[in-house]
Amino acid sequence: MFPRIPMLNYDVVVIGGGPAGMAAAIRAKELGLKVLLLDENDYLGGILPQCIHPGFGLHYFREELTGPEFASRLAKRLVELGVQYKTASRVLEITNYSDLEKVVIFTSPSGAYQAWTKAIIYTAGARERHAFEIGIIGDRVSGIYTAGEAQTLMDIYGILPGKDVVIVGSGDVGLIMARRFALEGAKVKAVIELMPYPGGLARNVMILRDFNIPLYLSHKVVEVRGKGRVERVKVMKVDENLREIPGSEFWIDADTLVVSAGLVPSVKKLKRIGVEIDPSTGGPVVNDRLETNVPGIFVAGNSLLINDLVDYVAEQGELAAEGAREFIENGGIESRKWVKVEKGENVRLLAPHYLSGDKDVYLYLRVAKPMENAELRIPEVGKEIKLPVVKPAEMLRLSLKAEEIKKAGETLTVEVVKV
Amino acid sequence: MIYRFTCIVCPLGCSIEVEVDDGEVKEVRGCTCPRGKEWAVQEVTNPKRVVISVVRVDGGALPTVSVKTAEPIPKEKIPELMSYLAKIKLKAPIKIGEVVAEWKGIKIVATRGA
Ligand SMILES: Cc1cc2nc3c(=O)[nH]c(=O)nc-3n(C[C@H](O)[C@H](O)[C@H](O)COP(=O)(O)OP(=O)(O)OC[C@H]3O[C@@H](n4cnc5c(N)ncnc54)[C@H](O)[C@@H]3O)c2cc1C
Ligand code: SF4
Numbered sequence: 001m002f003p004r005i006p007m008l009n010y011d012v013v014v015i016g017g018g019p020a021g022m023a024a025a026i027r028a029k030e031l032g033l034k035v036l037l038l039d040e041n042d043y044l045g046g047i048l049p050q051c052i053h054p055g056f057g058l059h060y061f062r063e064e065l066t067g068p069e070f071a072s073r074l075a076k077r078l079v080e081l082g083v084q085y086k087t088a089s090r091v092l093e094i095t096n097y098s099d100l101e102k103v104v105i106f107t108s109p110s111g112a113y114q115a116w117t118k119a120i121i122y123t124a125g126a127r128e129r130h131a132f133e134i135g136i137i138g139d140r141v142s143g144i145y146t147a148g149e150a151q152t153l154m155d156i157y158g159i160l161p162g163k164d165v166v167i168v169g170s171g172d173v174g175l176i177m178a179r180r181f182a183l184e185g186a187k188v189k190a191v192i193e194l195m196p197y198p199g200g201l202a203r204n205v206m207i208l209r210d211f212n213i214p215l216y217l218s219h220k221v222v223e224v225r226g227k228g229r230v231e232r233v234k235v236m237k238v239d240e241n242l243r244e245i246p247g248s249e250f251w252i253d254a255d256t257l258v259v260s261a262g263l264v265p266s267v268k269k270l271k272r273i274g275v276e277i278d279p280s281t282g283g284p285v286v287n288d289r290l291e292t293n294v295p296g297i298f299v300a301g302n303s304l305l306i307n308d309l310v311d312y313v314a315e316q317g318e319l320a321a322e323g324a325r326e327f328i329e330n331g332g333i334e335s336r337k338w339v340k341v342e343k344g345e346n347v348r349l350l351a352p353h354y355l356s357g358d359k360d361v362y363l364y365l366r367v368a369k370p371m372e373n374a375e376l377r378i379p380e381v382g383k384e385i386k387l388p389v390v391k392p393a394e395m396l397r398l399s400l401k402a403e404e405i406k407k408a409g410e411t412l413t414v415e416v417v418k419v
Numbered sequence: 420m421i422y423r424f425t426c427i428v429c430p431l432g433c434s435i436e437v438e439v440d441d442g443e444v445k446e447v448r449g450c451t452c453p454r455g456k457e458w459a460v461q462e463v464t465n466p467k468r469v470v471i472s473v474v475r476v477d478g479g480a481l482p483t484v485s486v487k488t489a490e491p492i493p494k495e496k497i498p499e500l501m502s503y504l505a506k507i508k509l510k511a512p513i514k515i516g517e518v519v520a521e522w523k524g525i526k527i528v529a530t531r532g533a
Contacts, residue, residue: 042480049531052485053471058429066471068485068531072515155473158483183472183501202425202432210468210494389434 005105005114010036012324013104013117015091015269018046019310020301021123022074023317024324028121029083031325036115037083038106040090044078045071046125047148048310050155053176055203059311070310094120096273099295099332119296119324122270123317126263126302131224134168134261138223143230147173147260151180160184162256166233167191168221171199171393172308174260175207181258182211189252191215192235194242197370199393201308220244221257230255265303273297280349281305287338287354288361289323290316295332298323305351305364308395312364339408344415346371348392355412357405363398367391367416375419380408390416422463426455435459467491471530472504474519479511479533486519489526500525509533 014025017039025037043049048056051067058064061073078085089108096102104115128146145153145161147169153159165181167174170193178188191208196218198205208215216235222244223234237248265283267275275292276285283304284292291298300316307313327333338354341363350365367374367390376385376396381404390396398414405412420440426433431451437459438446444463450456461467469491473483492500503522513519513533520527 049485052473052487052530054469054487066485066487066530069515072532155485156481156483158473158475183470183497184505185501203427206424206427389432 005112008036008113008115010034010115010117011328012036012119012121012321013038013102013115014121014123015094015104016046016123016125016301016303017041017044017085017087018123018125018301018313019048019070019074020125020303020313020317020320021046021121022071022078023314024121024123024298024300024321025083025085025317026074026077026081027318027321028324029081031321033321033325033328035083036117037078037085038089038091038104039085039087042088044075044085044087050148050151051176052155053179056310059309060314067310074314091124091269094122094269094273094297096294096297100328102296118328119298121317121320121324122267122297122299122303123301123320124266124269124303126306127266128263129259129261131168131257131259131261134220134259136168136221136224136257136259138225138234139227141224141226141228141230143226143255144224144257144259147177147258150177150256150258154180154184160186161258162230162254163187164189164254165256165258166221166252166254167258167260169193169199169260169262170205170215170217171260171262172201172204174258175200175204177258177260178213179207179211182207182213186256188213189254190235192219192221193217194220194238196240197391201393222249224257230257233257263302263306265305267299267303270294270297270299270303278349278351278353280343281351283351285354286352287333288352288356288359289326289333290320290352291323291327291333296324296327298327305349307364308393312362312395312397315362337410339405340411342411342413344377344413346374346390346416347414350414355400355405357402357408360399360401361405363400363414365396365398365414366394367396371416371418373419374416376414376416378404378408378412378414380412381405382407386419387416422459424459424462426450426458428454428458437463439463466494468494468497470497470500472501474504474507474509474527476509476511476513476533479513481531481533484509484513484519484529484533485531486527487530489518489528492525496523
């Protein structure tokens with residue numbers, strides 16, 4: 001079929017060498033599988049090498065590390081175990097011939113390859129939303145970056161993208177970039193947030209106070225003007241339905257606009273082979289092995305759902321590897337009556353979507369609205385957990401025991417309500 | 420004067436209130452452990468931060484290494500440290516965890532290799 005492309009053979013091919021992929025490859029190797037890890041970058045670690053701030057690993061390594069340090073710990077383990085990996089290797093296509101026959105086509109500096117494999121763990125991360133996706137119009141100018149692009153320029157290449165900066169989005173990424181710009185001597189003129197509350201973790205919101213950076217809540221950037229380079233941006237206030245309020249506009253002079261408007265799981269290659277996508281997470285619908293509806297295709301990390309903690313990303317990678325082992329040993333994940341997890345009140349998204357009841361699981365979920373004195377409830381199994389504060393920015397991780405899941409019938413509803 | 424923070428020492432994120440009168444801490448409310456209390460008091464009296472940045476490097480795979488201070492430094496000293504870091508230039512090879520410079524007794528540690 002591909003006569004001139006060399007053939008390789010594996011139990012598992014892991015696509016994407018960020019923390020999810022590295023943790024998956026490590027676990028797969030520990031479980032005795034023949035594994036290949038592929039990444040298109042020249043280095044392993046995904047986005048971690050450019051996330052130079054501390055805040056990684058408190059759960060996974062029980063100490064606080066920077067992004068590059070977290071990545072290098074995983075890389076060390078990977079090398080110790082002799083996991084086979086290829087960098088500068090971009091996966092072009094996945095084909096699913098049968099349950100235990102899949103092909104991953106990739107290019108690398110030594111040419112194109114086709115890797116035949118029984119299972120695939122897909123950990124290609126997420127992509128950033130661009131300015132045009134959030135309705136910013138205006139001149140075609142330089143000086144507009146996504147947060148990740150600005151971060152790569154500053155923290156990998158040592159280039160300051162601009163001097164007078166407006167940041168769109170007060171999520172962790174936007175706030176962390178505000179600090180980096182301020183530390184490097186740029187003036188952060190404003191952080192503009194559409195919602196009426198800041199998007200990031202408390203410790204990152206503190207950055208604004210540290211550097212006296214104004215935060216405009218319930219505002220949006222609507223237009224960018226300049227000749228060749230950004231010169232000014234137009235900001236408007238929005239009402240409670242997020243509609244622009246006429247007459248509320250004002251301009252901020254700036255040479256740089258940094259857009260941190262969220263991430264979207266990169267799942268194009270999965271969609272092409274018929275993987276079902278959950279519109280609320282943007283990632284695949286999965287069971288408690290993190291297996292998609294296409295047997296033997298597993299997914300973890302930001303390709304599954306957008307995570308704020310790398311610790312959970314690594315945990316998902318390990319879980320997917322364990323799923324892959326079970327799949328290969330038994331020639332498939334046994335079909336059974338799955339318990340469907342439903343989103344109840346104030347739950348915006350959750351994963352996994354189907355539970356077997358034969359193992360303990362973690363449910364990852366986000367609320368739709370911030371709430372104080374909340375309670376997380378699963379009425380079908382009588383579970384109630386008090387939560388002093390919940391915020392959309394902070395993913396919740398709920399542990400469920402197999403016995404609890406067995407108590408549910410066909411569905412299990414997770415809701416977060418005020419008490 | 421009452422300062423309100425979300426404790427950032429551990430992921431529990433307790434809401435802490437510190438009551439200060441005439442520069443003196445009167446009461447700390449809301450923390451559920453001594454580490455949080457200690458942090459909150461320091462935050463109003465002598466706030467400190469671990470500083471992270473990148474430093475130029477010659478001859479490595481990437482043109483910079485990321486660095487951090489080995490310990491938190493007083494907040495008001497940060498601009499001075501940053502201008503020092505902007506001036507220095509290192510030579511590869513650099514190992515992760517290596518002390519690459521020292522500024523006023525504060526060790527600057529590489530968090531990425533080069
Ligand atoms: C700015 C920022 C700050 C953050 N701060 C924190 C923090 O303080 N603490 C914390 O715990 N977490 C933090 N996170 C979250 C954490 O870093 C991410 O959740 C985590 O890195 C996601 O890991 P991943 O492996 O799913 O994806 P990624 O790290 O994105 O890795 C995906 C990899 O897949 C590769 N890839 C994609 N497509 C292909 C292809 N076709 N072929 C080959 N390779 C491919 C990419 O090159 C990339 O290396 C932060 C995230 C960001 C963006
Ligand atoms: S007060 Fe203690 S328990 Fe609460 S967040 Fe701070 S360190 Fe954690």
